[in-house]
Amino acid sequence: MEYSVQDSDEQLLRTMAVGDTEAMTAFYRRHETRVYRYLLSKLNDSFVAADLLNEVMLEVWRSAARFAGRAKVTTWMLGIAHNKVMTHWRKQGAREFTDLDDNLTDDTPAADLEQALAAVKDGQVLRACMQTLSPPHREILHLVFFEELDYAEIASILQIPEGTVKSRVYHAKNLLKKQLARAMRSS
Amino acid sequence: MNKIDEQLNLWANGRLPEAERQALEKKMAEDPALAREAEFLKALRQTVQNEPVTPPGELGLARLQKAMREEPDEAPEMPPRKNFWKPVAIAACLMVAVQAALLLGPTLWKGDTAVDISPASGEGIPAGPRLQIAFAPETTAADIQAAVLSVNGSIVAGPSALGVFRLGLPEGVSTEAAVETLQAFEFVDEVIAP
Structure with missing residues (x-):
């Protein structure tokens, strides 16, 4: 059976739940870039991101029947991706960044907004500055400005309180501005 | 903030x-x-x-499809049968019935006729063969009625403490056919023809 853009994500999941592989193909083509981008924002490693993309999609295939419709399909899927990364880090014995203190006050002087504004328009500079941030800060900026999610949706994906999302976004933006301003000064 | x-x-x-x-x-x-x-x-x-990104594309899809083919066939798992005791209970009931008939037989039966036993209601008990039947726990009264009527039978005893009914069938009815009809109902757990 051919699937089109008119088929909602929920419809595809329902068909996948009864074993329709064509529905899974349509779902993969629709969401591959989104999941891959998200994984890349967390991992900063295209090979691992490709591996985990496969794992996430396989998990979606296995769990299609269990999708309860309490959240949007994309929120549910990115939640699976988040968990896959956490499991990957645990297997690697890597720091999970769960000890990131989002309530720490930043006493360093604020960045020069004009310098940051000039630098943020350059894709290469932005990419380089994002890479200096911690994975949770990169991830949260991705969820806000690429996925365009609100704080409640992000809290649901990351399984953290909304207040933590709020403070993490605030710190991530400030850190990014400082990196951008520094990049601008050194160019 | x-x-x-x-x-x-x-x-x-x-x-x-x-x-x-x-x-x-x-x-x-x-x-x-x-x-x-x-x-x-x-x-x-x-x-x-606007950040460009190159996902794995068709190669990634092929990899996923291969992984999906290697997945074990996920046939819906049937829960293990919990009421395994029902056939045992039916067999035990049958044994008690046979023993009672053998022990009491000489005084109650003369030739081929029961002499002292008749239903208190005055209605005749179907003279045909008997079946033992047990239903699934969630079976409704309407389900049981439908099953009994499907073989023109009537409940002559039961339910026992273990939920076993005894059905009487009209004379001349094929026991095998009745068993087959009853077993076709999803809510019928066991049917045994003595």
Whole structure:
């Protein structure tokens, strides 16, 4: 059976739940870039991101029947991706960044907004500055400005309180501005 | 780190509700620093959205399809049968019935006729063969009625403490056919013809 853009994500999941592989193909083509981008924002490693993309999609295939419709399909899927990364880090014995203190006050002087504004328009500079941030800060900026999610949706994906999302976004933006301003000064 | 922080993000993403958007833009008009912050966020969103990325594409899809083929066939798992005791109970009941008939037989039966036993209701008990039947726990009275009527039978005994009924069938009815008819009902757990 051919699937089109008119088929909602929920419809595809329902068909996948009864074993329709064509529905899974349509779902993969629709969401591959989104999941891959998200994984890349967390991992900063295209090979691992490709591996985990496969794992996430396989998990979606296995769990299609269990999708309860309490959240949007994309929120549910990115939640699976988040968990896959956490499991990957645990297997690697890597720091999970769960000890990131989002309530720490930043006493360093604020960045020069004009310098940051000039630098943020350059894709290469932005990419380089994002890479200096911690994975949770990169991830949260991705969820806000690429996925365009609100704080409640992000809290649901990351399984953290909304207040933590709020403070993490605030710190991530400030850190990014400082990196951008520094990049601008050194160019 | 206040409410306006999230509002600015939503504004940059074009997701702020109209009334809030107007109110925020009014504030921006009065506060140049706020306006520059909003401009920064809009530029950040724009650059992030334009960031090129090359996902695995068809190769990734082929890899996924291979992994899906290697998945074990997930046939729905049937829960293990919990009421395994029912056939045992039916067999035990049968044994007791046979023993009782053998022990009491000489005094109660003369030739081929029961002499002292008749139903208190005065209705005749079907003279045909008997079946023992047990139903699934969630079976309703209507289900049981449908099953009994499907073989023109009547309940002559039961349910026992273990939920076993004895059905009487009309004379001349094929026991095998009746068993087959009853077993076709999903809610019938066991049917045994003595």
